[in-house]
Amino acid sequence: MPLRQSSLPQRIRLFEMAPRDGLQNEPGAMVPTETKIELIHRLAKAGIRHIEAASFVSPKWVPQMGDAVEVMRGIRREPGVVYSALTPNLQGLENALAAGIDEVAVFGAASESFSQKNINCSIAESLKRFEPVLSRAQEADVRVRGYVSCVLGCPYEGDIAPQSVAQVARALHDMGCYEISLGDTIGVGTPLAAKRMIEAVGHEVPVDQLAAHFHDTYGMAIANLYAVMEEGVSVIDAATAGLGGCPYAKGASGNVATEDVLYLLEGLGIETGINLEAVLETGYWITSQLGRKPGSKVALARGGCPK
Ligand code: HMG
Ligand code: MG
Numbered sequence: 001m002p003l004r005q006s007s008l009p010q011r012i013r014l015f016e017m018a019p020r021d022g023l024q025n026e027p028g029a030m031v032p033t034e035t036k037i038e039l040i041h042r043l044a045k046a047g048i049r050h051i052e053a054a055s056f057v058s059p060k061w062v063p064q065m066g067d068a069v070e071v072m073r074g075i076r077r078e079p080g081v082v083y084s085a086l087t088p089n090l091q092g093l094e095n096a097l098a099a100g101i102d103e104v105a106v107f108g109a110a111s112e113s114f115s116q117k118n119i120n121c122s123i124a125e126s127l128k129r130f131e132p133v134l135s136r137a138q139e140a141d142v143r144v145r146g147y148v149s150c151v152l153g154c155p156y157e158g159d160i161a162p163q164s165v166a167q168v169a170r171a172l173h174d175m176g177c178y179e180i181s182l183g184d185t186i187g188v189g190t191p192l193a194a195k196r197m198i199e200a201v202g203h204e205v206p207v208d209q210l211a212a213h214f215h216d217t218y219g220m221a222i223a224n225l226y227a228v229m230e231e232g233v234s235v236i237d238a239a240t241a242g243l244g245g246c247p248y249a250k251g252a253s254g255n256v257a258t259e260d261v262l263y264l265l266e267g268l269g270i271e272t273g274i275n276l277e278a279v280l281e282t283g284y285w286i287t288s289q290l291g292r293k294p295g296s297k298v299a300l301a302r303g304g305c306p307k
Contacts, residue, residue, distance in 0.1 A: 009234035011271045013050065014262075015181075015211060016043050017255045018286065019071070020052040020086060022243030024064050026290065033067045035289050037074045042285065043240065044078040046278035048258075052105070052237075054085040056092035062247055072099035084145065088119055093133050097140050104137055105181075106130040107147035108172065110165040113156035114149055114185070118248040127171050134176045146172030147213065151182045151197055152189030152224075155249045162200030170204035179209050181237055184224065186252040187217030191227035198231045211235035214256050216242060216295070221256035222264055236261055241283035242295025257296030259283055 019040050023031050040053050053075065059066035068085060075083065084103040087093040096104050108126045109115040115123050130146075137144045150157075151165045169180045182201065184194075194212075201210060212228050212235070214221040225236060242257035262276040280302060283294045294300065 008229050008268060008270060009232065011234065012229070012265055013235045014048060014258065014272050014274060015050040015052065015084075015235060015237045016048045016258060017052050017213075017237050017239040018043065018241065018243050018258070020055050020065070021237075021246075021255050022239040022241070022286075024055060024062050025245040025247050026064050026243075030064065030067075031290070033070045033074060035286075036067070036071050039240075039282070039286050040071070040075050040083070041078075042278075042282040044081045046282055047272075047274040048279075049080060049273065050082050050084065052085065053083045054096075054099075054101075056085055056087050056096045056099075056104075058088075069095065069099045072096075072101060087133060087137075089129055090132050090136060093136055097136075097142065101142065103143045103145065104133075105145040105147055106133055106172070106177070107149065108168055109149040109154075109185075110160050110168050111150040111154035111157050114154050114248065117156065118149065118246070123168060127168075127175070130172070130175060138176060143178050144176065145179050145181060145211075146175070146177030147181045147183055148172070149183040149185045149246075149249075151201075152184040152193055153186055155186050155252070162197045165197055166200040166204045169201045169210075173205045173209065179211055179235065180205055181211040181213045181235075183213040184215055184221070185246055185249045187215035187221060189214065189224050190220055191223050194224040194227045195231055198228050198233060202231070207232040208234065211237055213237035215245070215252050215254060216256045217251070217253040222260055225256065225261065226264070240279055240296075241287050241299065243286070243290075254295055257283070257294070257299070259294070259296035259298040263298045 054068035055065035238258040239255035244254035
């Protein structure tokens with residue numbers, strides 16, 4: 001009998017993070033707004049249908065995302081593509097709505113210390129802060145995604161109990177977030193820990209409303225994704241060229257590379273509707289703009305430049 005991957009999802013929805021998570025931590029000179037816009041255009045052209053395009057956070061906290069309005073106003077909208085942005089509070093949401101955002105995201109954490117460092121408040125305060133964001137977004141008919149950071153470890157506290165992740169995920173879900181993205185912010189997780197975390201969260205939030213947002217600091221993201229797909233997770237966050245990191249999680253590398261996720265999924269016969277070659281070219285292009293090599297293993301294996 002042929003081997004079958006029957007426990008894996010048949011289709012994966014990939015949520016592209018490069019314009020936001022990918023560029024929010026970029027050191028040195030600001031990435032020009034036109035480059036961000038061009039990146040978003042290329043990603044949409046490659047067949048990506050969900051793009052986190054900007055972040056309406058305080059520019060004092062994250063100057064790299066200070067041109068969110070210009071980015072959103074500058075992009076040519078591809079039909080069928082959802083353009084999303086981070087909105088930490090009502091001020092961010094109002095700015096995002098005025099800029100014509102399709103969807104927004106609030107972001108909390110399973111670690112108290114990370115919550116303080118990242119958004120300057122406790123977990124409980126953050127959840128209170130998100131309530132009016134959810135109400136206002138619902139009024140505007142805009143869907144809200146919820147992130148939980150530090151689901152497999154915290155840069156300040158170390159191990160995080162799966163139960164703490166489940167509690168925050170449940171609170172965001174109950175508040176009305178349509179999907180909860182579980183962030184291994186510092187990329188320290190391993191497959192069994194990832195499975196245990198999904199099991200705990202799955203008791204509180206249906207697994208088909210969970211997404212995996214794994215950074216690849218320790219090179220475990222692909223293995224962890226395979227593990228959580230076996231548990232039924234069918235939405236994956238990834239950044240072309242493996243760009244990025246979080247300014248409030250020192251040493252953390254970028255998201256798992258979109259190219260590497262697509263290579264894995266193609267090998268498993270799982271559909272995404274995305275053209276790997278076009279994403280590879282986009283990865284070469286954006287890293288040449290940034291003056292570095294792609295963080296994607298597949299891109300490096302192909303020689304670091306277009307065929
Ligand atoms: P705060 O300083 O406590 O805010 O920051 P505040 O309400 O006291 O306001 C202070 C000033 O900020 C005021 O201006 C506000 O107008 C302004 P002033 O009167 O001093 O001139 N302000 C804003 N300006 C523009 N847009 C806004 C906004 N809000 C306030 N939305 C705040 C609190 C949450 C705003 C701040 O901590 C912040 O912006 N943090 C964002 C940090 C961040 O972006 N981190 C990276 C993204 S999260 C991530 O990467 C993890 C993820 O990928 C998942 C994973 O990997 O785990 C999602
Ligand atoms: Mg992230």
